[in-house]
Amino acid sequence: MKPAPFDYVRPRTLDEAVQALAGRPEAKVLAGGQSLVPLLSMRLAAPSLLVDINALPDLDHVRVDETGVRIGALARHARVLADPEVRRVQPLVSLALANVAHPTIRNRGTTVGSLVHADAAAEMPMVLRLLEGSVDVAGPSGRRTIEAADLYVGPLESSLHHDEIAVEAFFPTLPARTGVAFEEISRRHGDYAMCGVAALVTLDGGGAVSRVRAGYLSASDVPAVVDLTEPLAGGITPASLEQAAAVALTQLDPETDIHATAAYRAHLVEVLTARVVTAAYQNASEHTHQSTQE
Amino acid sequence: MTTRMMGAKVARVEDDRFVRGHGRYVDDVAPDALHAAVLRSPHAHARIRSIDVDAVLDLDGVHAVWTYEDLAPLAPAMGEPLPLLIPHPTLTHGRTQYALAKDEVNYVGEAIAFVVADDRYLAEDALDRIVVEYDLLPAVVGIDAARAAERLVHEDVPGNVAARMEQANGDAAAAIAAAPHTLSLDLEIERSACMPLEGRGVAARWDTDNGRLQLWTSTQTSTGVRAAVAAKLGLDLMRVDVITPDVGGGFGVKINHPWPEELLVPLAARLLGRAVKFTEDRREHFISSAHERGQQHHVEVGFDDEGRLLGLDVRFWHDNGAYTPYGLIVPIITSTQLLGPYKPGAYHVQFDSLYTNTVIVTPYRGAGRPQGCFVMERTMDAIAAYLGKDRTEVRSINLIQPDEMPYEHGLTFQDGRELTYDSGDFPTMLTKIKELVGWDEFETFRAEMAAQGRRVGIGLAAYVEGTGVGPYEGAHITVETSGKVKVATGLTTQGQGHQTAFAQIVADELGVPFEDVEITTGDTRRMPYAVGTFASRAAVMSGSAIHLAAKKTKEKALRIAAEALEADVEDLEIVDGVVQVKGSPGSGIGLGTVAVLSNPLRYAFDEASKAATQFNVGDPTKPPVAAGEEPGLEGKDFYSPPRSTFASGMHAVIVETDPLTAEITILKYAVVHDCGHLINPMIVEGQIHGGVAQGVGGALYERMAYDEAGQLQNASFMDFLMPYVTEVPTSIDIDHLETPSPLNPLGIKGAGEAGVIPGSAAFAAAIEDAEGFPITAMPISPSQLFDLRAAHHA
Amino acid sequence: MSTEQLHRIRLQVNGVAHEVEVPARRLLSDALRHDLGLTGTHVGCEHGVCGACTILVDGTPMRSCLMFAVSAADSELTTVEGLANADGTLGPVQQAFRECHGLQCGFCTPGFLTTITAGIKENPSPSEDEAREMIAGNLCRCTGYQNIVKAVCRAAELAATHSGEADQ
């Protein structure tokens, strides 16, 4: 298990990095390497050139303002997770990150790397989609912003061009009167989950449900988000939750693998939808309650 | 008096090295070595049409590339199949692979070509360039396919049956027919594997100056590898030294030998005149090292109203993989050790050992016992359920009683000897485990939990383990003139703390400070006669041999000292390395001096040795070395018991099963364990902890997921789910029982494998208890439990 | 020898600078073990799961099998060989593993030691649960983890006394 040979550059500017990529269609970006290096070692990938972006300046940032959280391409999962401001402004990012791999992997792996790696079993791509965030990328023709809805095009496939580098991800803050929750079920602690669900529940001024959306991981071949407002608009009840899960399942496509059958995954979608939506609803109610008190 | 070391929780001497990062594992030795890599079959079953290595030959940094065709010209025996290590009369269709595949491959991972290059990276580049053409053949995967025998693994093995073996004590069929109650059960255990954290590895250097081969290998038997290498490479045994350095775990897989690389690496080293090394990577370990466990059982049992066994008839099918290098050891153990602590009434067992196009099967910690234990304990639980009795009552009535020891089962064990239990106290053990786990209070707990909407279950399982199988082990002790005690025993160490436990034995028997004792294991230069580390035999076999050798050393020391001190041997003792008149400290001479005196010298090399030169010692009228004596303060002895000694234990577990997600959580795990006298309780408990964790893995997480084509779909640590700390019980309650073995001088029994044996049985029982429907196959995942719920509530 | 391009890099390990020439694909774990002879760092899977290869990169635990040596050139690396006290005695985590029988074959041990060294720096008095969390990303096949958890707590104690003494 040793990588095949490749050329290697460690550019000091973003332009250099983009140019290096542009010149070599077989080139790949190396960020934290926590997904890429195993693929290289197993020779499942054999790029001719690695562009190591770890020496690029100004990408190692986590910036938080009231609009949301901006995470630079070199910010490691651990750093983002530890940031109290992130937790305050967009708690779902922190909730989900705590479930990404093990601390040691989080010390090196980057959140942006995870986003563009586009694994449907990974937490952060789903969260980005659910929160309707975006990724800024730099390419030979300058920078552009890719909305989360346009980022995931297939299994392990993002809409980045091969010569583009993701420089920053944006996770918008929660809308007013909105609660979040996240839960996943994995075989072992720290493993990719068999199924995971995140939910956003927004209440109207009167405390009634006005919008519900849920994100699903490992339940289809791309990170999936389902709008559950309709079944739940009348209130969160066991019956409406069951209905919501049924709606979700019409838009998901859980598959059988060695760890779980499709039926079991579908069942987890039901169980977790109920749990997570309920928790997000409670979370929203608390917020609403608090803000009315303030 | 020196404090007694036997039974003390002595901190391990090996740890200082390990925690500093100064351990020496195979991949750490011979830093100048070239590196080998092996091309492995991507197909489970295929004929090899051609192999083209031309593209490799001109690669920079590549030193050799071999296929089957190249081997015989280098060493004729290399053209023959690998040895069948443990033949058996019923193994009528034993087959072994070639070091490099000849014409046909029978599992994904089988070695086809061998490359030696400057480093492993280049060696793998070379593998990528070898072109093999295959004619694909249909693969036989899983026991069902092997039994159906619509396709054959080996053309000349009808029915895929390598062996069919049968044993009986009494007429089980008649006893069952006459019994008031009968049940039949179908049970299954899936494949798993040892999965030591260090894979296999071998390094070799041909010493041209001395004409010797030096081989380091991560093995459980140095002497076995040595004999095999000498035979296959056509070398005199005396020219081959095998050294087992630190080994990063074995658990059975490293007892099989010689692995292809254990022959190819030394062959290359000799030919190239360079050190050569092979370090197996994790993917290779999954697809080319051995697995175990896969068996299907059909049980017929007859019993009376109280649940007493009257007749037991077990028919089972054992998946031995593509070849049978290790013979029938695993299924023979299953067929005999299945009986556990119980009297089966009349017993009949028959098994088929079946070929499949998968990795070979050789012992994994427990070696066939976890399956046997699972089958017997599931049967006990089924009887209890049928009669509506407490599960411990049914067990209790079937237990062999202490006054029935030694207990003869009337069967033949894995070593060809009678299956006779030497000692044990199973009723006391049952009482203890019930107390430890809180068996009698469980219904209250269940009700409390149920009130909270939580579902819990309790299960228990018992086992008996034949440990310390023969034929023998030996020990050689030398007391140096410095007083330091050097001990060599031939079996190997892979984490059991032998350097500590064996030194404890020597310190006690020889009367020397523990710190002065140094143990060497697995080095054929120091102890060429040995068997190996398996079957929980190291403490019993080498421990006993070391004890005996220490005794001899002591006798000799006393003889020599008696003469020097002009005292009677009877009046002397050795305390803290000093031979003295009993009870008179200060009167004696150190063992170092005794060592000097033991070896009459012509030449003095230091002050102390002057005392041993010819004008200083001995009666000039007698020969300097007396008749019957040898120079040197040494002792050597061997221990060869008539048969195995039987350790035993019971585990109980309380689990919670999530009513919604079917996740399984361990709430309590309890162990009662009897391995006779404990040399070092700390080490024994460590062995139990590790065994329990592997038991948890085997019951709830680990399986080998082959697809129909024979591709192993989870050949990585990402998908083969060994427990992390988060998956094992947060505490393991342990209680010991010490029923000494009458078979060896220290009264000890083996402890290495026990912890893993009852895992699947106990978990199955607990999950069944929680869920209310039978659990007949292990391991079990939440997804499977969910499916079972659906099936039973449908 | 091969024609692959070599990179001359400086690896700063346990306070000592080493100049090595490596191809870009040389895994950091291999560079430490085979180029620098620091064989204390072990390799159990080479895909990031087992943790045996864990070292400290600028004080933070990382998998050396998931880094290339060329990417580590700017960092200060600590391996198991660098965990002893300056006077050569065992460091607190090493000492605790020995006392608590936290190892058997020793193969996983270096990864645990480095991980815990950083862990107790961050959390100097971990509860048992926190101790478990600290080591939750490392596999051990021998010990069943029971004594490793104890060793974490013991190491924290030893480290506290040690730094207490150093303060005086």
Ligand SMILES: Cc1cc2nc3c(=O)[nH]c(=O)nc-3n(C[C@H](O)[C@H](O)[C@H](O)COP(=O)(O)OP(=O)(O)OC[C@H]3O[C@@H](n4cnc5c(N)ncnc54)[C@H](O)[C@@H]3O)c2cc1C
């Ligand atoms: C044992 C283990 C367990 C894990 N468990 C989980 C888990 O449970 N959940 C989870 O989500 N992840 C898990 N991961 C993956 C981990 O989160 C990775 O860190 C992450 O997926 C990728 O981030 P990276 O920085 O390591 O990217 P890399 O491995 O460097 O790159 C991944 C891919 O993205 C590309 N890429 C990276 N950064 C950029 C960029 N800025 N611009 C353009 N392309 C880029 C690379 O070219 C490559 O194709 C696990 C990893 C390991 C080793």
Ligand code: FES
């Ligand atoms: S070797 Fe690096 S994590 Fe296993």
Ligand code: FES
């Ligand atoms: S001590 Fe052997 S793997 Fe941990």
